[in-house]
Amino acid sequence: MRLFLKYGLALGLLAMVLITLNSCGSRKNMVYLQPDSTQISTLYEQYIPKIQPNDILTIVVSAADPRVTAPFNPMSTLSTGSVSQGTDMALRPTYTVDNNGEIILPMLGKVKVAGLTRVEAIEKIRSELGQYIKDPGVNINFNNFRVSILGEVARPGSFIMPTERVTVLEALGMAGDLTIRGVRENVMLIREVDGQKTIHRLDLTKQNTLNSPYYYLAQNDVIYVEPNKAQINNSKLGSNTSVIISIAGLLITVISVLTR
Template sequence: MRLVSKYSLAFGLFISVLVMLSSCGSRKNMVYLQSDSTQINTVYEQYIPKIQPNDILTIVVTAADPKVTAPFNPISSMTTSNMTQQTDMALRPTYTVDNKGDINLPMLGKVSVLGLTRLEAIEKIRTELSQYIKEPGVNINFNNFRVSVLGEVARPGSFIMPTERVTVLEALGMAGDLTIRGVRENVMLIREVDGQKKIHRLDLTQQNTLNSPYYYLAQNDVIYVEPNKAQINNSKLGANTNIIISIASLLITVISVLTR
């Protein structure tokens, strides 16, 4: 019986060592943006998101005389001093960009905004409004600037961003950061461009990621963090736990019989 106990103890220690070894990771695989000779020259203006078909834009027109803006803000007349900011935002007029890249504005009719940045679209609409309003003001916001984060993060999901200036690190932060099991050197970013989805890879352990054209996100981007080998192996071990326990029990029984 002592021999059986020794075998049982040895088997348990063997499994524990395997688990510990599979969970180990080196510093270079874990630390973000490790120091190197890379010169950081990220310029957000080079990667500002452009308006795409099916984007939903909130557009509010302002002027010195609020009465002249009423035809261009068809829902703004419903607002009252008692409304919360959230309710007021919900009542502001929104416009969906059609498949041709146009929005249909009151009085102005169809205005093409495809491929424009938010600021470029503001300037274009302001110019169009000048024929009706003296020195008009225009504010445009994305209503559907959504980014999805999947895989080995603490809180996977889809997130509506309050601004279009968002980085991959900020999106991962909203998802609770990568887990210890996430592969930081090969983060996948899926982006749709001109109706086609394209896959790009980012190495978050390297500083040159800050210079990547995909460091700043676009609307509807999907970030996927794959599990490391240890997590994959642990999953296999978990799925086969009953088999391993059965085999171990059988071996211990056989050894017990043979050593009587």
Template sequence: MYLILKHKLLMSLFIGFIVLFSSCGSRKNMVYFQQDSTQFNTLYDQYIPKIQTNDILTIVVTAADPKVTAPFNPLSTMSTTNLTQQVDMALRPTYTVDNNGDITLPMLGKVHLAGLTKIEAIEKIRSELSQYIKDPGVNINFNNFRISVLGEVAHPGSFIVPTERVTVLEALGMAGDLTIRGVRQNVMVIREADGQKSIHRLDLTQKSVLNSPVYYLAQNDVIYVEPNRAQINNSKLGANSNIIISIASLLITVISVLTR
């Protein structure tokens, strides 16, 4: 009788700790883009990020005769051959899109850019410049195209990317990819547009994620990867988990001795 009771107690405790401190993984829960019948139709042109208020833009005007562009590139005239390329880039003129969606350019005054793609903004400024410069060239770059990746990733944080063409997969790659504890079926993308926030859910195990409207990210997007159930259970134990394990081990030992 004692041997049977001992065996049952030990097995119950052992099974309990196995369930508590481990989780069963499967290919279905872990592998990205599993085989299905999804037809790809994502086109970058459909989801090109648009200029928003508070965006910081570097705008450089070019022409066949550099002298005629000087009034439109006030800070670039400070560049010298002794400056490094990095410093030269820092001296190029930057403009912040105000709350009305405008920037103020030399000689041109206010130009409304909010809601335009970068290509559309370039064409609009070129059109405005044509009254002063023959065949002007315009180059626009985002200086604050920031994305944030939080939750169960290897290196959570905010990242400023040099191009506005960045996908959710590239952003996760910058953060070191999801940890083994991250839920791949419910990755959240929080986006703000025109003062309104929206939440999108992505299932990275399905190829349909490649057709999502948030597959290509916009500036200030936030990606959040939630923890799986095992990680949540582990967090409930807190800093005392080692003590609990030690006490449980001691109890098993005591029960084993008493039931001999």
């Protein structure tokens, strides 16, 4: 019986060592953007996010004389010196881009903004405001520039980005980075454009990812980090642990009775 227990303990320790070794990753699989001969040529201007239907935009009109902006900018008639910053932000008018890619602005009526960058939309609205206001100023911000991050990251969830200029690495940083069990060579990015979803793969271990058209994110992108094989195997082992322990206990009991 003692011999059996010794062998059982040795086998158990061996199994633990094998699981530990299996879960360890090499440097090649863990380090981001490993140096190679890739020439980095990514320009953000090539991949600036475009306004899409269902986007929510905050649009503020300004001018040398604030009174002339009242028809276009309700905030100007409501804000006073006693208004706090939080209240000031809440008073700023928002506009939802409809399915035709248009917003309805006071006095101007329908203005098509879908397919334009934020800067292009600003220039278009400024041009149309020119018939009412001399040298108008226009500020546009996305209210719903959201990115969802799922899978093997420290803090999965949806994140509202403070700016539309955000990279996949910055977004993963907001989620607490990948866990040691996340596959860095095959990160999935799901993007919807004009109602059609597409799937793209990024290898974060290679510098060439910096040249990818998907290195810069767009609103409503979804990033998924899949678990490595060791994590998948461990999850299978975990789900069967109680069964294995029960069977092992039964076998030990039977052997103990038979060897008395």
